[in-house]
Amino acid sequence: MSMNAARGTRERLVVxxxxxxxxxxxxxxxxxxxPGELEIVAFERGHFTSFSACGIPYxxxxxxxxxxxxxxxxxxxxxxxxxxxxxxxxxxxxxVAGGRVRARDVDSGAESWTxxxxxxxxxxxxxxxxxxxxxxAPGVHGVQTLDDGQELLDTLAATRGRRAVVVGAGYIGVEMxxxxxxxxxxxxxxxxxxxxxxxxxxxMGRLVHEAMEGLGITMVNDAEVTKLLTGDxxxxxxxxxxxxxxxxxxxxxxxxxxxxxxxxxxxxxxxGAHGGLLTDLAMRVRGHENxxxxxxxxxxxxxxxxxxxxxxxxxxxxxxxxxxxxNAAGGYATFPGVVGTAVSxxxxxxxxxxxxxxxxxxRVGLQFVTATIESTSRAGYYPGASPMTxxxxxxRRTGRLLGVQIVGREGAGKRVDIAAVALTAGLTVEQMTALxxxxxxxxxxxxxxxxxxxxxxxxxxxxxx
Amino acid sequence: MSMNAARGTRERLVVxxxxxxxxxxxxxxxxxxxPGELEIVAFERGHFTSFSACGIPYxxxxxxxxxxxxxxxxxxxxxxxxxxxxxxxxxxxxxVAGGRVRARDVDSGAESWTxxxxxxxxxxxxxxxxxxxxxxAPGVHGVQTLDDGQELLDTLAATRGRRAVVVGAGYIGVEMxxxxxxxxxxxxxxxxxxxxxxxxxxxMGRLVHEAMEGLGITMVNDAEVTKLLTGDxxxxxxxxxxxxxxxxxxxxxxxxxxxxxxxxxxxxxxxGAHGGLLTDLAMRVRGHENxxxxxxxxxxxxxxxxxxxxxxxxxxxxxxxxxxxxNAAGGYATFPGVVGTAVSxxxxxxxxxxxxxxxxxxRVGLQFVTATIESTSRAGYYPGASPMTxxxxxxRRTGRLLGVQIVGREGAGKRVDIAAVALTAGLTVEQMTALxxxxxxxxxxxxxxxxxxxxxxxxxxxxxx
Numbered sequence: 001m002s003m004n005a006a007r008g009t010r011e012r013l014v015v016x017x018x019x020x021x022x023x024x025x026x027x028x029x030x031x032x033x034x035p036g037e038l039e040i041v042a043f044e045r046g047h048f049t050s051f052s053a054c055g056i057p058y059x060x061x062x063x064x065x066x067x068x069x070x071x072x073x074x075x076x077x078x079x080x081x082x083x084x085x086x087x088x089x090x091x092x093x094x095x096v097a098g099g100r101v102r103a104r105d106v107d108s109g110a111e112s113w114t115x116x117x118x119x120x121x122x123x124x125x126x127x128x129x130x131x132x133x134x135x136x137a138p139g140v141h142g143v144q145t146l147d148d149g150q151e152l153l154d155t156l157a158a159t160r161g162r163r164a165v166v167v168g169a170g171y172i173g174v175e176m177x178x179x180x181x182x183x184x185x186x187x188x189x190x191x192x193x194x195x196x197x198x199x200x201x202x203x204m205g206r207l208v209h210e211a212m213e214g215l216g217i218t219m220v221n222d223a224e225v226t227k228l229l230t231g232d233x234x235x236x237x238x239x240x241x242x243x244x245x246x247x248x249x250x251x252x253x254x255x256x257x258x259x260x261x262x263x264x265x266x267x268x269x270x271x272g273a274h275g276g277l278l279t280d281l282a283m284r285v286r287g288h289e290n291x292x293x294x295x296x297x298x299x300x301x302x303x304x305x306x307x308x309x310x311x312x313x314x315x316x317x318x319x320x321x322x323x324x325x326x327n328a329a330g331g332y333a334t335f336p337g338v339v340g341t342a343v344s345x346x347x348x349x350x351x352x353x354x355x356x357x358x359x360x361x362x363r364v365g366l367q368f369v370t371a372t373i374e375s376t377s378r379a380g381y382y383p384g385a386s387p388m389t390x391x392x393x394x395x396r397r398t399g400r401l402l403g404v405q406i407v408g409r410e411g412a413g414k415r416v417d418i419a420a421v422a423l424t425a426g427l428t429v430e431q432m433t434a435l436x437x438x439x440x441x442x443x444x445x446x447x448x449x450x451x452x453x454x455x456x457x458x459x460x461x462x463x464x465x
Numbered sequence: 466m467s468m469n470a471a472r473g474t475r476e477r478l479v480v481x482x483x484x485x486x487x488x489x490x491x492x493x494x495x496x497x498x499x500p501g502e503l504e505i506v507a508f509e510r511g512h513f514t515s516f517s518a519c520g521i522p523y524x525x526x527x528x529x530x531x532x533x534x535x536x537x538x539x540x541x542x543x544x545x546x547x548x549x550x551x552x553x554x555x556x557x558x559x560x561v562a563g564g565r566v567r568a569r570d571v572d573s574g575a576e577s578w579t580x581x582x583x584x585x586x587x588x589x590x591x592x593x594x595x596x597x598x599x600x601x602a603p604g605v606h607g608v609q610t611l612d613d614g615q616e617l618l619d620t621l622a623a624t625r626g627r628r629a630v631v632v633g634a635g636y637i638g639v640e641m642x643x644x645x646x647x648x649x650x651x652x653x654x655x656x657x658x659x660x661x662x663x664x665x666x667x668x669m670g671r672l673v674h675e676a677m678e679g680l681g682i683t684m685v686n687d688a689e690v691t692k693l694l695t696g697d698x699x700x701x702x703x704x705x706x707x708x709x710x711x712x713x714x715x716x717x718x719x720x721x722x723x724x725x726x727x728x729x730x731x732x733x734x735x736x737g738a739h740g741g742l743l744t745d746l747a748m749r750v751r752g753h754e755n756x757x758x759x760x761x762x763x764x765x766x767x768x769x770x771x772x773x774x775x776x777x778x779x780x781x782x783x784x785x786x787x788x789x790x791x792n793a794a795g796g797y798a799t800f801p802g803v804v805g806t807a808v809s810x811x812x813x814x815x816x817x818x819x820x821x822x823x824x825x826x827x828r829v830g831l832q833f834v835t836a837t838i839e840s841t842s843r844a845g846y847y848p849g850a851s852p853m854t855x856x857x858x859x860x861r862r863t864g865r866l867l868g869v870q871i872v873g874r875e876g877a878g879k880r881v882d883i884a885a886v887a888l889t890a891g892l893t894v895e896q897m898t899a900l901x902x903x904x905x906x907x908x909x910x911x912x913x914x915x916x917x918x919x920x921x922x923x924x925x926x927x928x929x930x
Contacts, residue, residue, distance in 0.1 A: 020911070055846060055906045069846035072911075171905075314911045315904035322920075336899050343903030352903055381520060381534035411879070414909070417902045418882045424900060425890030434801050435889060437882045438808030438817055439780035440636075441520045444879070446485070446537075446779045455787075 011038050013328055014101055014116035016091045016263070018044025019051065020314050021295025022122030023073065024321020025328065026083045032329035035082040041114060042083055043103050045090035048146045049075050054314050056149040057172070060156075061179030067146055094119070094267035096288070118290045118328045121264055121277060122321070125257035125296035125312045130167075134228030139236035140251045143176060152252065161249030162186055165239045167225055169196035172254035174208070174346045177217050180252070181347065188218040188246050190225055190239055199342060200405050201357050203372070204391055207407040211349040220246070257312045259297045272299040274310035281334040283324045292328060294320025294335075301337035304355045304402060304423055305364045311338060339423040340403075343413040350413035354420045355403025356393060367396040369464050371429075371456035375449035377411030379441035388412040390453040392419075392429065399428035399461040404453070411443075418450045429457040476503050478793055479566055479581035481556045481728070483509025484516065485779050486760025487587030488538065489786020490793065491548045497794035500547040506579060507548055508568050510555035513611045514540050519779050521614040522637070525621075526644030532611055559584070559732035561753070583755045583793050586729055586742060587786070590722035590761035590777045595632075599693030604701035605716045608641060617717065626714030627651055630704045632690055634661030637719035639673070639811045642682050645717070646812065653683040653711050655690055655704055664807060665870050666822050668837070669856055672872040676814040685711070722777045724762045737764040739775035746799040748789045757793060759785025759800075766802035769820045769867060769888055770829045776803060804888040805868075808878040815878035819885045820868030821858060832861040834929050836894075836921035840914035842876030844906035853877040855918040857884075857894065864893035864926040869918070876908075883915045894922040 013029055015022045026040050050073040058064045078085045086103070092111070093102040100115040127142045129135060139159070141152040164180040166173050169191035180187045189196065189212070195205030196212060196219060209219050223241040228251060231237040239246045259276035261269075270278045270286045276299035278286045283298075285291040295317035299308040319335055326333040341354040361368045371392045378385040388408025395402055404419035406412050422432055432454035439446060447455075478494055480487045491505050515538040523529045543550045551568070557576070558567040565580040592607045594600060604624070606617040629645040631638050634656035645652045654661065654677070660670030661677060661684060674684050688706040693716060696702040704711045724741035726734075735743045735751050741764035743751045748763075750756040760782035764773040784800055791798040806819040826833045836857045843850040853873025860867055869884035871877050887897055897919035904911060912920075 052844065052846070052906065052911070054904075054911075055844060058847060058906055063848050064846050313904065315902070315909075315913075318911050319899065334899075336896075338901045341901045341903050343905050343908050345905070345907055350908075354901070354903075379517065379520060381517070381529050382523060383528050413905075414876070414879065414903055415882075417880075417900075417913075418886055420901050420903065421883055421886035421890065421892075424896075425886065425892060427886075427890060431801075431889075434784065434799075435882075436804045436806045436819070436885050437780070438806050438819070438879055438885065439519075439778065440808050440810070440878075441517065441523055442810055443808050443815075444780075446517070446519075446783050448780075448882075 010036065011117040012115065013038055013040045013118045013120065014114060015040065015042035015120040015122060016101065017122035017124055017295070018042050018049040018085060018087070019122065019124055019295070020317035021321045021324070022120060023050045023078060024318050025120045025122065025292070025294065025324040026078070027081065028322050028325025029329040030081050030083060032326065032331055038329060040083045042078070042085045043089045043091050044085065044087050045106055046145060046147070047088065049073065049078060049085065049087065051146055052314060053144060056143050056146070057175035057179045059149055060143065060152055060176070061182040067150065070146065091263060094263055096267050096269070096291070119292070120324055120328065121285065121291065121293040121297060122295045123260040123263060123297045126260045127253065127257050128255045129253060130225065130255065132225060132227050134230050134236060137228055137230045137236045138234060139249065140228055140253065142253050143172060144257065155250055156183060159249045163247050163249045164188070164252065165190060165246050165248040166252045166254055167239065168254035168256065169193065169219070170198060170254065170256055171342065171344045172256070174212070175344060176252045176254050177212065178346045181215060181217060188220060190220045190223050190241065190246060192224050194221055196221070197351055199353055200351070201391065204389065204405045204407055207389055208346070208349065208351055212346055215347050215349070257296065259310055261297050264293070264297070272308045274299055274308065276310045278308070281336060282327050283320055283335055284327070292324040294324050303337040303339050305360060307364060309338070309340070311340070313342065339420050341416055341420040343416060345413065348409050350408055350410070352406040352413045352416035353404070354416050355401065355423050357403060358393065361393060361402055366402060368393045368402055369396060369457060369460035371453055371460050373449065373452045373456055375452050376445055377408065378443060379445050382441040384410065386410055388449055390449045392453040392457040394429040394457045394461050396461065396464055399430050399458065401427055401429055401432060404450070415450055429454045429461060433458055475501065476582040477580065478503055478505045478583045478585065479579060480505065480507035480585040480587060481566065482587035482589055482760070483507050483514040483550060483552070484587065484589055484760070485782035486786040486789070487585060488515045488543060489783050490585045490587065490757070490759065490789040491543070492546065493787050493790025494794040495546050495548060497791065497796055503794060505548045507543070507550045508554045508556050509550065509552050510571055511610060511612070512553065514538065514543060514550065514552065516611055517779060518609060521608050521611070522640035522644045524614055525608070525617055525641070526647040532615065535611065556728060559728055561732050561734070561756070584757070585789055585793065586750070586756065586758040586762060587760045588725040588728060588762045591725045592718065592722050593720045594718060595690065595720065597690060597692050599695050599701060602693060602695045602699060602701045604714065605693055605718065607718050608637060609722065620715055621648060624714045628712050628714045629653070629717065630655060630711050630713040631717045631719055632704065633719035633721065634658065634684070635663060635719065635721055636807065636809045637721070639677070640809060641717045641719050642677065643811045646680060646682060653685060655685045655688050655706065655711060657689055659686055661686070662816055664818055665816070666856065669854070669870045669872055672854055673811070673814065673816055677811055680812050680814070722761065724775055726762050729758070729762070737773045739764055739773065741775045743773070746801060747792050748785055748800055749792070757789040759789050768802040768804050770825060772829060774803070774805070776805070778807065804885050806881060806885040808881060810878065813874050815873055815875070817871040817878045817881035818869065819881050820866065820888050822868060823858065826858060826867055831867060833858045833867055834861060834922060834925035836918055836925050838914065838917045838921055840917050841910055842873065843908060844910050847906040849875065851875055853914055855914045857918040857922040859894040859922045859926050861926065862930050864895050864923065866892055866894055866897060869915070880915055894919045894926060898923055
């Protein structure tokens, strides 16, 4: 007798993880099928559901006045839609053969099994926490969860010193540098790479480096942290590299995240080279008809390189959730993949990228030309026109767009969307030179910076073919 | 003996019109071929060359402090690049059979013939000046040329009254309304259409209407101007419609433009239904190997409707010039067409559109669904998140994107570029739901407004197929 038959005709969908991907999936499934047809049980081990982790730096920096603004939908709101959401309940085992999961009440420790007809794995990612002496000392903070954010704010409120060190210069690192500058701290960013923002090529990262220093942030590149030094009170007092020590009243770790896939690995589900679950285009875990996975715990297909990547980003998690919820409720939707778009800012500096960097292209055997141009966000004569640098990569011979990186001020970041669509559509840079982009003096020079870059890239393709 | 042989081996390129298209063509041709190979003669009947007509409203409104900021390249700068630019010289006849043009010195009246091997027609557009009583009275102004702008500014400086009437509520009309508001005028916009911005569907134009009234602009719709009333001093004193009179110390005509193609018509060159020259993809006048035309005097192919349109816009003129200059110098380039992108603003209201309106789609036999959504420019919790409305048209059955209209505040306008690229690439709205657009809280909600619109449109397609 199947599980389903045991419960009557109503199917049960079990969701592991109550954040963007999991709860989007649950909500979408509920929109498609009412509680008479589909029971939905969701497990979340933390205190919060459906929150914007991407918003934490802006809450810490004071742009967002209170934590609850970052919660898109509360547990109560989910329950009001007939989703049986069990907070502070951690799934500790997936029994694929038995079609059930074991969950533990975090507070009481009580465990029980819940059977499923369909399973969604949305366990997210965990921050990389380097195995360094002193990393667990008071005053050292990650910024992955709302609890992390609150703990950091509590530390800032209790700390008299104004010296902050951020370890890592990727998105989280630079956004936290901005947050701490806004809080009045002297900020040092210690970065392992040659330049900050290793998601850009170093020549573009250099522009970020210079702009961050212009904002009063001390950038230390090529620096590997060896330990965190603590004072007599046990609190962190400095960050040490091989060459130097950086005094710190507070340390923020912004080193990035890894897929949280221990549960999935234990259950024998397929993981990729980056440790994320592998799915098909309908977001089903490969080889499993009734198990889906999405959000920060999966790998996604990079449509430009043709290879799988791990990208932890709320916008992907939400899309995955929509696709999973539709499919789990018997509909049809797919997630075709990503082109690797990301946008960020440090104070008024906007940083964006999509597609492949030079080293990504080399790694997958693509030959390419590059073009870098400087232009402005608006007509040069219009107030507020601000400079931006656009770098474009195009495939040799075919001229197909491979990637774009933009560093500038207001109006620079979202221009990357032009390239994101062009990458999705497989346009060549020559085709891009004719794009009919919005022009008026307050919005763009008569040649949009992306068009200027495309023209230069097209010339380079013609010369090198 | 050919003209060319008579002058030796050096070819002569003659350009009629010294503004964006003509001088871009001349400059591009010069970059490709030096003066030893190619002689370039350009005729301009006005006082200025290569100026930004699109910038005039911002000069009048005071955002741009002085006229010369709008001049991208002066006559002297062109001459320094070995372009024989003859200012205040009007071409009065094209002798296609003889391969020559007749030009008249505007000041002296002297006429002479100049032979060409290759000809570029870039005669631009002329403002529609309605044949109304009083239209030539002092105080009534067009805003097509820098001279027009200076005359308007002189009138504003000499006028004590603060009542301005703008006739027309298209791009020029709404931009001039902003300029006059900024100059401290009470502004009334008299508009023939049901709503302002007839380049939008009326439901979206309604949003512009409401926002303009919120800015203190009086909008009068469904109103045909019948005459301009003058006072005892002969100056304009009011604008009259069938139903009402609107007192006016100054009147600005912003009714639009028509292709300036009298010369071309007299020469027997092919004109389209909108009065513009017809070219091939290389911007050659159809049926003529050695004559090119571009800018505001030509019709362009609308890639969405498959029909020719007339669009006077500097960004197209510049692209045409590049293509023409490349081809006239023996290279190869094409202008594939437009998708109809335009962006504008009235104070902080941003207005954008691309592709087809409902009536455009009907006119060319396309059946479609529409979806209109409201969202915000940034994550809802991030400071400065401002509302925007996005309307999307998709073809029935295929789901192909047909058009997008956006009305909102900061961050709304240039989002239309996402749709412009998608239209160029022929994406469906279902494909658009998966676009990997830049996301971070200061730049976008986790679902970009364009994605939200695409999702709603895709559902509508699925329901109506």
